[in-house]
Amino acid sequence: DTGVSQDPRHKIxxxxxxxxxxxxxxxxxxxxxxxxxxxxxxPEFLTYFQNEAQxxxxxxxxxxxxxxRPKGSFSTLEIQRTEQGDSAMYLCASSPPGLAGTxxxxxxxxxxxxxx
Amino acid sequence: GNSVTQMEGPVTLSxxxxxTINCTYTATGYPSLFWYVQYPGEGLQLLLKATKADDKGSxxxxxxxxxxxxxxxxLEKGSVQVSDSAVYFCALSGQGGTSYGKLTFGQGTILTVHx
Numbered sequence: 001d002t003g004v005s006q007d008p009r010h011k012i013x014x015x016x017x018x019x020x021x022x023x024x025x026x027x028x029x030x031x032x033x034x035x036x037x038x039x040x041x042x043p044e045f046l047t048y049f050q051n052e053a054q055x056x057x058x059x060x061x062x063x064x065x066x067x068x069r070p071k072g073s074f075s076t077l078e079i080q081r082t083e084q085g086d087s088a089m090y091l092c093a094s095s096p097p098g099l100a101g102t103x104x105x106x107x108x109x110x111x112x113x114x115x116x
Numbered sequence: 117g118n119s120v121t122q123m124e125g126p127v128t129l130s131x132x133x134x135x136t137i138n139c140t141y142t143a144t145g146y147p148s149l150f151w152y153v154q155y156p157g158e159g160l161q162l163l164l165k166a167t168k169a170d171d172k173g174s175x176x177x178x179x180x181x182x183x184x185x186x187x188x189x190x191l192e193k194g195s196v197q198v199s200d201s202a203v204y205f206c207a208l209s210g211q212g213g214t215s216y217g218k219l220t221f222g223q224g225t226i227l228t229v230h231x
Contacts, residue, residue: 004159042224107152110159
């Protein structure tokens with residue numbers, strides 16, 4: 001399967017712990033996005049990478065969140081000092097080169113985070 | 117900022133019924149519009165898209181027309197099947213500037229189709 005993959009699929013942690021999620025995009029895709037989805041809502045944009053450069057970060061993202069995409073391949077999203085409000089599904093998507101606004105984004109299965 | 121509003125759900129239909137899910141948007145400039153679908157146990161996938169006014173996107177019997185005058189992108193299907201049961205998300209992507217293609221989603225509409 002050559003789609004977007006995410007690891008882990010589920011993560012349960014205690015409040016105050018740090019967690020890290022990984023996303024492997026489709027290999028030819030230079031754009032990578034992270035979104036967060038809570039129950040009953042649509043995904044909300046968190047951050048965007050073009051190759052290895054992080055070009056935008058949502059104001060929704062507190063300083064406890066950090067994302068990287070070394071070498072422009074896989075990406076990691078780290079949450080420090082987790083809070084119960086961080087419980088959500090974290091989605092990664094990638095899209096190919098071209099006009100960003102019109103391109104389809106391919107989504108991974110998501111990582112479901114539960115903070116106890 | 118950009119926003120998308122979808123009709124309240126859930127929607128429950130019998131097989132072969134006609135489906136409409138309303139979607140309206142607020143955006144500056146000329147956004148691209150998308151419908152994504154999430155089948156049970158699966159990730160989000162693109163259903164159809166339209167990138168300019170009056171374009172019609174279509175796929176798997178679903179259609180939606182980009183109406184700039186009413187800022188709408190309603191999803192329709194003439195005859196739904198049980199296999200269409202899923203959550204449907206309307207989304208837009210801004211053009212140019214610093215939009216970078218990020219998607220703004222509606223809250224989603226749950227569709228259940230009974231035999």
